[in-house]
Amino acid sequence: NGRFFVNTVNDPPDNFNPTNPVPGSDVSTLTPTLSWTNSFDKDGDAITYSVFLYKDATLKNAVAQVADLPEATGGITSWTVPTTLSNHGRYYWRVIAKDAQGAVTPTPARMFVVNTGNLAPSAPAIVLPKTI
Secondary structure, eight states: OOOOOOOSSOOOOOOOOEEESOTTEEESSSSOEEEEEOOOOTTOOOEEEEEEEESSTTSOSEEEEEEEEEOOTTSEEEEEOOSOOOTTOEEEEEEEEEETTSOEEEOOOEEEEEOSSOOOOOOOOOOSSOOO
16 A cells, blocks of 8 residues: 655645734834744645844835744744834734745735833923013
8 A cells, every 4th residue: 555645736835824913013022022823735845934024014124034934833933033123113024934845925914013111201392481
């Protein structure tokens, strides 16, 4: 007896979801951990992930990235941003799953805000009465 697998077309990894931070949420650290559900490859290929972090919604100003992260066990893979982000900064991230044959599946970009605490108010200025 034997088994074999016929694959005439390489399928890309299945869709998957960024899970943490949730879209539009605040994170309380300057080096957040980004997490996503693992993808699945119908062809049985190993999957690696690339993560991209941007400072703008157009995804042109990259802040940090990593490539070829292996899939973690337990159904969730994570990556901690190695670059110190700006407090009260708005960031956008996405993940791309790649199978062993090079087929890719990206996630949509998700936004989060770094918020480690409130900013001090600006210095007051006297408007009225006018000084001479």
